[in-house]
Structures are given as C-alpha cells and as structure tokens.
Amino acid sequence: MRRFTWLVPTLYILFLMLPIYWLLNMSFKTTNEILGVFTLWPREFTLDNYRKIFTDPTWYNGYLNSLSYVVMNTVISVTAALPAAYAFSRYRFLGDKHLFFWLLTNRMAPPAVFALPFFQLYSAVNLFDTYIAVALAHCLFNIPLAVWILEGFMSGVPKELDETAYVDGYPFWRFFVKIFIPTIAAGIGVAAFFCFMFSWVELLLAKTLTSVAAKPIAATMTRTASTAGYELGLLAAAGTLTIIPGAFVIYFVRNYIAKGFALGRV
Amino acid sequence: MATKTQNSRAWLFVLPVVVLVAFNALIPLMTVVNYSVQETFGDNVFFWEGVKWFEQVLHSERFHASLLRQLMFTSIILMIEVPLGVAIALSMPKKGIGVSVCLVLMALPLLIPWNVVGAMWNIFALPDIGLLGRMINGLGIDYNFTQQPGAAWFTTILMDVWHWTSLVVLLAYAGLRSIPDAYYQAAKIDGATPWAVFRFIQLPKMKRVLTIAILLRFMDSFMIYTEPFVLTGGGPGNTTTFLSIDLVKIALGQFDLGPAAAMSLIYFLIVLLLCWVFYTLMMRHEAQ
Numbered sequence: 001m002r003r004f005t006w007l008v009p010t011l012y013i014l015f016l017m018l019p020i021y022w023l024l025n026m027s028f029k030t031t032n033e034i035l036g037v038f039t040l041w042p043r044e045f046t047l048d049n050y051r052k053i054f055t056d057p058t059w060y061n062g063y064l065n066s067l068s069y070v071v072m073n074t075v076i077s078v079t080a081a082l083p084a085a086y087a088f089s090r091y092r093f094l095g096d097k098h099l100f101f102w103l104l105t106n107r108m109a110p111p112a113v114f115a116l117p118f119f120q121l122y123s124a125v126n127l128f129d130t131y132i133a134v135a136l137a138h139c140l141f142n143i144p145l146a147v148w149i150l151e152g153f154m155s156g157v158p159k160e161l162d163e164t165a166y167v168d169g170y171p172f173w174r175f176f177v178k179i180f181i182p183t184i185a186a187g188i189g190v191a192a193f194f195c196f197m198f199s200w201v202e203l204l205l206a207k208t209l210t211s212v213a214a215k216p217i218a219a220t221m222t223r224t225a226s227t228a229g230y231e232l233g234l235l236a237a238a239g240t241l242t243i244i245p246g247a248f249v250i251y252f253v254r255n256y257i258a259k260g261f262a263l264g265r266v
Numbered sequence: 267m268a269t270k271t272q273n274s275r276a277w278l279f280v281l282p283v284v285v286l287v288a289f290n291a292l293i294p295l296m297t298v299v300n301y302s303v304q305e306t307f308g309d310n311v312f313f314w315e316g317v318k319w320f321e322q323v324l325h326s327e328r329f330h331a332s333l334l335r336q337l338m339f340t341s342i343i344l345m346i347e348v349p350l351g352v353a354i355a356l357s358m359p360k361k362g363i364g365v366s367v368c369l370v371l372m373a374l375p376l377l378i379p380w381n382v383v384g385a386m387w388n389i390f391a392l393p394d395i396g397l398l399g400r401m402i403n404g405l406g407i408d409y410n411f412t413q414q415p416g417a418a419w420f421t422t423i424l425m426d427v428w429h430w431t432s433l434v435v436l437l438a439y440a441g442l443r444s445i446p447d448a449y450y451q452a453a454k455i456d457g458a459t460p461w462a463v464f465r466f467i468q469l470p471k472m473k474r475v476l477t478i479a480i481l482l483r484f485m486d487s488f489m490i491y492t493e494p495f496v497l498t499g500g501g502p503g504n505t506t507t508f509l510s511i512d513l514v515k516i517a518l519g520q521f522d523l524g525p526a527a528a529m530s531l532i533y534f535l536i537v538l539l540l541c542w543v544f545y546t547l548m549m550r551h552e553a554q
Binding site: 005007008009012013015017018020023026034035040076080081083084086087088090091092093094096099103105106107108109110111112113115116118120121136137139140144147197200201202203204217218221232236242243245246247249251254255 | 270271272273274276277279280282283284286287289290291293294295297298353354357358359364366368369370371372373374375376377378379380381382385386387389390394395396397398400428431432435485488489491492509510513514517518523526530531533534537538541
C-alpha cells in the first residue's frame, strides 16, 4: 500500500492543473474557435490575445497598477508589523492581549461590510484612485496577519539573544536591525509572502477604491468582459498573465513555506 | 509566558500598527453604525430610526435564507477540505525534489486573483465550451450550472475545494514536518499500526496548525464574495446568493443604506461570535 501513496498528491495536482490548462488552452485560441468548435488543443494557434494586452495601455497599466499597490502594501504591512510583533512577543503591557485579539478581529471583517464606508473615507481624505489608498486599505487584513505570523517566529527566538546583545553594549535599534531581523529572516519571508498573496488576490476593495489611474488588472478584466461582448480568448490570456507573478513569488519562497511554517508558532 | 517583562513603552512599538489599522477599521465601522440607526432620503439628510433596521433584517426571510445558505456552504467546504487536506499532506513525499514540485504546484491556486478563479471556473464548467461541462454531460448526466441549482452548488463547492484545499495541505504538512523522527522510531518498536501512529502522534502534533487552518477557512469562506459572484452571479435565482453577495446587492444595488448597514453589523457579529467560540473551545482543549 505504501508504494501507492504518491498517487494521492499526483491526482490532486492533476485536478489543480485541469482548469489552468483549460485557461491556457483558451488563451491561445481565436474567439471563433472557442465558440465554434470544441478542441482540446488550439487548432489555429494564435498569440493575438497576448499581443493585444502588451500593446494596449489600459491592459498593461492594469498589471503595473496591481503590482504597485501590492508591493507598497507588503512593505508597509511588514515594516509596521515588525516592532509590534516584537513588543507582543517580548513584553507585557497594558491591554496587550485585548489589543492582539482586536487586531485579529479585523482579519475577520468581511470586506463587503466595509466597501461603501471605505469609498467615502478615502474620498474624504482625497486619496481616492491612488495606489496608496488601496495599499492602506489592504493593511486592514494584512497587518493583523503579519503581526500574527511574525509574533510566532519571534517567540521561537530565545530571549538570551536579546540579553547577550545588550550586555555587549548594543543599543536597541542597532541590535534590532543588525542581529534580530536577520535571525528571523525566514519569518519575514513568510509574512511578506502572505501579505503579497492576500493583497494580490483581493478585488472587492481594490475595485471600490479606484476608477482609472490605479485600476487593478482584475477590474480591467471584468469590465472588458462585459463591455466588449464576450472576448473569451482575451479574458483567458489576461487571466493567465495574473497567475505568473504568483508563481514567481512561490518559486522564491518554496523552501520557506515548508520550513518557515514549522519554525514559527504556526 | 512568564518570561515576558513588563514594559509600558512597548506601546510605542505597536503604535504604527494601531494607527494604521484603527484608521481602516474604526472610521468605516463608525460610518456603518451611523447608517444602521438612521433613515435617509438623499441629500445627506438623516433621521434617527433607532433599531428599526435591525429588527427588519432579523425578521426578514431573505436574510434568513442567505444566512442558511452561507452556513451550509461553510460547513460543507470545511467537511471536505480539512480531511482531504490532511490526507494529501500525509501522503506527500518527505524529502527530495518532489517536495518543492508539490509545494509550488499546490500553492498556485492560492495566488490567483479571486475573480480570475471565478472566470476560470466559468469557462471550465460551461456545458458547451468548458472541459468539465463537456465531460459531465458526456457521462450522460444533464449538467448546466447556469440553470440547475444543484449543479450550481456542486460547481461552487468544487471550485472552493480546488481553490483552498492547498492551504490546509500546506499547514498540515508544516505540522507533520515538525514531528521528530524519534517518535516514529518509537512507534515502530512498539509495533504501532498506521492508524495508531496517525491517531496518537500525527494528529496531536497537527492540532495547532489545523486549528489555524480551520479558523482561516471558516473566516474566509464566510466572507466569500468574488468567486461565486463571477461564477454564478448568485444564481440561478437566489440559490447561490451567499451573505456577502446579498449584502452588496442591497447596499450598492438598491442603495438601501440603513438595512445594509444593519445587516453588515449583524453579519460581522456572527463572524466574531463564531470565531470566538472556536477560539475559546480550542484554547480550552489546549490547556488540558
């Protein structure tokens, strides 16, 4: 029986790949072929769909917009979460437990609840339709997550490390930047991965907070799908391209995912 | 933890986080609370209405129906994804190149934007041009998720299993990796059956990560919006209109701010309450 255990993950991966294969397949077809005949492989192989995306500014700007606010959000979330997670893992202070739970409750808030007030809030402070608006809005669920993950990693580092550094005469910030941050590099990697992931895949808030200048790619897709009739090939090509940044990020953190989770409290 | 030192200056460390999250959480929350107790006829003129909207929402059959659908959906996907994820994690390779390949490929669905997931499953499951639709119909089963409620549910659940089982796999796998080899050797000497190894070594060691997996899956599936919205649009009829979809329909579609706000608060409270129950139950279990 042991010999067949590889079958389970193989079948699962096969199941995961099927819809992606179909999307790829569609993206290389012409609209006529998609709607006309059922083929498992593009009969008239075409790159037109991709060419259109790379030459039309409304399309490729969508990608740049998405990437901009995602990167901004990841940087803000992790930077803000680092000292906070340190405080939670090392110190006791007034209201620490309540604060931690309150932070986590924000991870539980359904974005649909906040969509309209967010629109009004960011319009009121004149940030509507900017990258920073989306980046800040995504902090709502990414900061709690980053604090949660980093706190787990930091609690795994023995306190003696801090004390030795102080005895050696390190001032706090020098210790934090030069010694502590490199020690928990894996944790930062995992936290950044999750921030990137949840900011990249979220659409409801990103769509609500942008109109033209900072419109995310995923929103460009939905509008094209409805206005330009049913250009399925184009839609499929755009969808395929949204998978690439994610695949890229996973490839870089692949070793951390398995090790990193286990190292931290998680 | 007893080793933590008392330090009130720690508040300075958490200040940036508190400011950023409070800006995003408290102001919108207050806006919602504000709307939930007032009536408006436009022009920014508001009238005090008390708890009228709350009563209306709590007594509305529409809310009951979407809440019921939401609860059903969440329990079904939890019952499928958690055991399936654990089973896959248990049968994954322990070392070698296979680990990286498995992890990278399995994590892929997690990083696809949610509306792309919906669009992808739409063209995958359409009965005329989709592979899945063709396959099921080819087996002699009449399948069209845009018209049959049963098929719509089946497709939505299958999509969610496709999308999120990997999260459970990754977490469970990380938990399994943290078990020292000595445990397995001891079990071998004692002649433990594979079931006993699972029940008394692997499951207890995975408890913590499984807790997190269940909590995350519970929260996220309870807030699900984009994927079913793109896939089925909440239809056919209202059969796949989950809480978030219903809420957005009321708030942005009909612009009924009062009822929508009241519903938001009730919705949020339900999520909080259920999470709190989960959390305390598991903490109590851990303390034992």
